[in-house]
Amino acid sequence: MKTINTSAITQTIKEMCIEANHFLTPDMNQALKTAADSEKSPLGKQILNQLQENLAIAGEDMIPICQDTGMAVIFMEIGQDVHFEGGSLEEAVNEGVRQGYTEGFLRKSVVKDPLIRENTKDNTPAIIHYEITTGEHVKITVAPKGFGSENMSRIFMLKPADGIEGVKSAILTAVKDAGPNACPPMVVGVGIGGTFEKCALMAKKALTRPVNEHSNIPYIKEMEQELLDKINHTGIGPGGLGGTTTALAVNINTYPTHIAGLPVAVNICCHVNRHAVKTL
């Protein structure tokens, strides 16, 4: 058994919030570079080059990549042999977000009540997803999520008879409807199967998979490649101003589902697909 003090969780999450908002992961950086080289539209290419410049400035001057530094989505994968001491884990996570967003000059974008809409002024609470795994490690993923793209995300409760063509059509519909609003080039996270909430969570988690990795299920891998190709032929392009780069990746996760259902969730992320990962 391993004992972890929750103060270490706070410190780690604070650092990860700051890191994720200023630096993309190597796979995202590479995908954006490749896109700038291959984009056919001159304006699209210019925009992709400006995104490169933006990333360089963000890292050098410590200015967040995007002013929407997101709602802090945090995946906590906790080994069942881990014991926490030092107080509430939930409070430790939120304290990390509070410190990261305050000390890191990140924008506070959270309102306390969805209808009364008063800003909490420290970007808490975070959206925390706990998962119990085996072993004695804690894997933390901090994925700040901007709402330009979050607002364009969709859930479709399809029928089994809709089949794979229905699923592909739903994903393409979501992407086309999102268009320029979602700050393309996008990353498209998809969850297929499970229940209403399970497919949404799978779609969110799919966004944290490296954009250069595919599903290990052969037919899903094929679907990811086919959809990416189709999305990049919609013409939407960088910034929605026309081009051949509309998405950088389609990442699909699946799960068993009910005999009567075929849930599909499409979680769209902009080109600032942020996440930091650390294991304690």
Next chain:
Amino acid sequence: MDKHIKAPISNETALSLSAGDYVYITGTIYTARDAAHLRLSEALDKNEALPISLENNIIYYMGPSPARAGRPIGSAGPTTASRMDKYTPRLLDLGLKGMIGKGKRNEAVIDAIVRNGAVYFAAIGGAGALLSKSIIASEVVAYDDLGTEAIRKLEVENFPVIVVVDAKGNNLYETAVKEIIA
């Protein structure tokens, strides 16, 4: 075509811009997003004076991240414009001449742009660090309690935008995509 314009923007300048023009703005613009638009709308409902003049001005749909010491502003890219659609035609009818945001506008906004000889620009979404370099001064002028959503007066220098909807109603989001898939 690359153009350099001054803000506030004159009626003639607004009419001279065409969808697809790459424009560099220098001068004074104002920020306002969801919460500030709601307050402006409520003030108009109550026949109260607005905290800023709309006449020939440009509103930038933007809520910045906090500025580090010695800098005028933090990250400062555009937010999605369609959330302001509900309030926009009324502001255009009162003299607002330009808007900077990202994403599609509805028919009512496009009609009001044409009716008033105005213009809708897009700035590059998700390029807030880069765009912040074209902002040389920032000052909260209204609704300070809204934090990032307060109305700010910005001094900008060669702030880069693209004309998406011009005063004739041409819409780059539609034409550019058609051109690529043609």
